[in-house]
Amino acid sequence: MGAALLLASSAVAATTCSLDSKCPEDSPCCSQYGECGVGAYCLGGCDPRMSFSLDSCAPEPQCVSKSMTLDSTDSIVSEAKYLGDSTEYDWVYSDGSQVLTYDSNILLTMPANSSGTVLASTTYMWYGNAKATLKTSRGDGVVSAFILLSDVKDEIDFEFIGADLTVAQTNYYFQALPIYTNEVNITDLSDTYSNFHTYEIDWTPDTITWLVDGVAGRTLKRTDTWNDTTQNWDYPQTPARVELSLWPGGASDNSIYTIDWAGGAIDWDSADIQQYGYDFVTVKSVEISCYNASSAPGTNNAVSYTYDNAAGTNNTVVNGDDATVLSSFEATGTNMTAGASSASSSASASASNSVPGESSSGIGSSGSQDSGSSDSSSSSSSSSGSSSSGGDCSSSTSDFSQSCTTASTKSGATGAQDRFTGGASAFAAIVAFVFLAWL
Numbered sequence: 001m002g003a004a005l006l007l008a009s010s011a012v013a014a015t016t017c018s019l020d021s022k023c024p025e026d027s028p029c030c031s032q033y034g035e036c037g038v039g040a041y042c043l044g045g046c047d048p049r050m051s052f053s054l055d056s057c058a059p060e061p062q063c064v065s066k067s068m069t070l071d072s073t074d075s076i077v078s079e080a081k082y083l084g085d086s087t088e089y090d091w092v093y094s095d096g097s098q099v100l101t102y103d104s105n106i107l108l109t110m111p112a113n114s115s116g117t118v119l120a121s122t123t124y125m126w127y128g129n130a131k132a133t134l135k136t137s138r139g140d141g142v143v144s145a146f147i148l149l150s151d152v153k154d155e156i157d158f159e160f161i162g163a164d165l166t167v168a169q170t171n172y173y174f175q176a177l178p179i180y181t182n183e184v185n186i187t188d189l190s191d192t193y194s195n196f197h198t199y200e201i202d203w204t205p206d207t208i209t210w211l212v213d214g215v216a217g218r219t220l221k222r223t224d225t226w227n228d229t230t231q232n233w234d235y236p237q238t239p240a241r242v243e244l245s246l247w248p249g250g251a252s253d254n255s256i257y258t259i260d261w262a263g264g265a266i267d268w269d270s271a272d273i274q275q276y277g278y279d280f281v282t283v284k285s286v287e288i289s290c291y292n293a294s295s296a297p298g299t300n301n302a303v304s305y306t307y308d309n310a311a312g313t314n315n316t317v318v319n320g321d322d323a324t325v326l327s328s329f330e331a332t333g334t335n336m337t338a339g340a341s342s343a344s345s346s347a348s349a350s351a352s353n354s355v356p357g358e359s360s361s362g363i364g365s366s367g368s369q370d371s372g373s374s375d376s377s378s379s380s381s382s383s384s385g386s387s388s389s390g391g392d393c394s395s396s397t398s399d400f401s402q403s404c405t406t407a408s409t410k411s412g413a414t415g416a417q418d419r420f421t422g423g424a425s426a427f428a429a430i431v432a433f434v435f436l437a438w439l
């Protein structure tokens with residue numbers, strides 16, 4: 001399953017985009033979720049192949065090696081407030097997400113009926129090593145993930161199904177090509193909900209190794225990925241963001257294939273929701289080590305990455321000096337200073353199609369677990385920090401959710417939801433199912 005699945009469909013009916021149908025000039029950027037816009041649509045996740053032109057998306061901030069102890073939310077910002085300065089923040093959270101701090105860690109939370117939480121790094125890795133030390137969530141239908149995802153949808157995954165806390169699923173995709181036989185399990189882990197483990201992806205131009213606590217559980221060689229038809233290595237090879245997420249694979253409006261993969265229907269009245277007000281992933285730290293090649297591919301000796309060809313392969317990535325910061329939420333990759341004079345520094349006052357999803361999300365100051373409270377209503381309201389978006393799909397505009405059918409159906413951009421999910425990435429089953437359903 002792919003994390004790009006975590007879908008957005010704006011509450012405003014948005015123009016959709018795909019390889020066959022690029023965005024129009026006035027909303028040129030195709031977001032990760034397959035919708036056209038400006039501003040945040042042109043930042044992380046913007047797919048240059050589906051956008052109006054290859055340079056519609058803003059350049060991607062190049063790799064920076066860093067060791068991040070996630071003991072506060074200071075380095076995390078809402079995508080509705082982020083304009084591409086990766087020196088200011090390490091992480092961006094998507095609409096609807098709720099991140100809390102608890103006991104010197106952060107919690108990615110998923111209250112009842114919500115779409116969960118997605119964090120993405122502000123810098124991209126073009127090969128390198130990423131490690132995350134975390135405890136997964138638990139329960140049927142609850143999916144925790146630690147992945148690398150590029151803007152042309154190359155993907156390297158660790159995914160955790162809450163129904164089986166002894167397994168880390170590993171997977172990869174080349175440009176979201178729907179091949180569903182690449183998943184391999186790393187088994188016999190000690191309870192991933194109760195114990196921190198360090199999950200590590202070591203990615204070079206020739207191999208990908210997935211490790212748990214320093215022990216290699218799987219190695220993939222590029223040479224095993226040759227595609228005779230296209231004469232191409234179907235191997236992840238483009239600059240990718242690090243993403244951490246928690247999402248409801250078992251939500252009732254997902255396809256039966258997704259629900260089955262996720263371990264069955266989600267229980268929105270789980271023990272953790274009753275006790276704390278949400279399901280949660282506990283993240284202690286993330287470390288990014290860049291690959292540092294001296295010549296392409298895999299360099300990080302300039303400022304940013306762009307693409308010079310829609311093939312989206314490693315030889316089409318340019319590590320150059322283009323700036324990455326937009327002046328406003330009206331700007332795009334081809335007019336990065338648009339809206340520079342406007343007073344607002346947040347998305348709310350600008351063009352409607354400037355932030356995928358566009359609604360409040362939350363960073364709370366602390367989790368509620370220390371209270372030991374079993375009163376879910378009080379703990380969830382005290383901890384969610386603000387928004388109603390997590391807990392109430394119908395009044396929220398948060399729709400990267402898969403669980404907000406009603407809201408997204410109203411948008412008119414939908415059905416497209418599942419469809420783009422499939423189109424946008426990974427999920428084998430979904431793609432098959434959805435395309436069949438739409439034909």
Ligand SMILES: *[C@@H]1O[C@H](CO)[C@@H](O)[C@H](O)[C@H]1NC(C)=O
Binds near residue numbers: 112113268391392
């Ligand atoms: C979640 O949705 C179900 C079905 O619509 C509803 O019965 C339940 O009250 C909701 N729970 C919360 C916490 O919103």
Ligand SMILES: *[C@@H]1O[C@H](CO)[C@@H](O)[C@H](O)[C@H]1NC(C)=O
Binds near residue numbers: 161169183184
């Ligand atoms: C991986 O483990 C899950 C259960 O945790 C199982 O459903 C799935 O079939 C396994 N996948 C493979 C490829 O063995």
Ligand SMILES: *[C@@H]1O[C@H](CO)[C@@H](O)[C@H](O)[C@H]1NC(C)=O
Binds near residue numbers: 177179227234
């Ligand atoms: C090779 O690439 C084509 C086009 O992307 C794809 O349809 C096909 O499934 C790939 N073949 C294999 C064996 O993955």
Ligand SMILES: *[C@@H]1O[C@H](CO)[C@@H](O)[C@H](O)[C@H]1NC(C)=O
Binds near residue numbers: 065
């Ligand atoms: C890449 O360079 C950075 C900064 O010089 C360093 O911290 C990091 O360890 C290097 N990574 C590798 C894989 O050599």
Ligand SMILES: *[C@@H]1O[C@H](CO)[C@@H](O)[C@H](O)[C@H]1NC(C)=O
Binds near residue numbers: 334338
């Ligand atoms: C950039 O956008 C601004 C404001 O929308 C506009 O006035 C200006 O002409 C644009 N520049 C280019 C080069 O398109």
Ligand SMILES: CC(=O)N[C@H]1CO[C@H](CO)[C@@H](O)[C@@H]1O
Binds near residue numbers: 206222235236313314
């Ligand atoms: C992993 C991969 O596809 N590597 C390719 C990067 O691009 C060069 C061409 O510049 C190919 O030779 C590599 O195979």
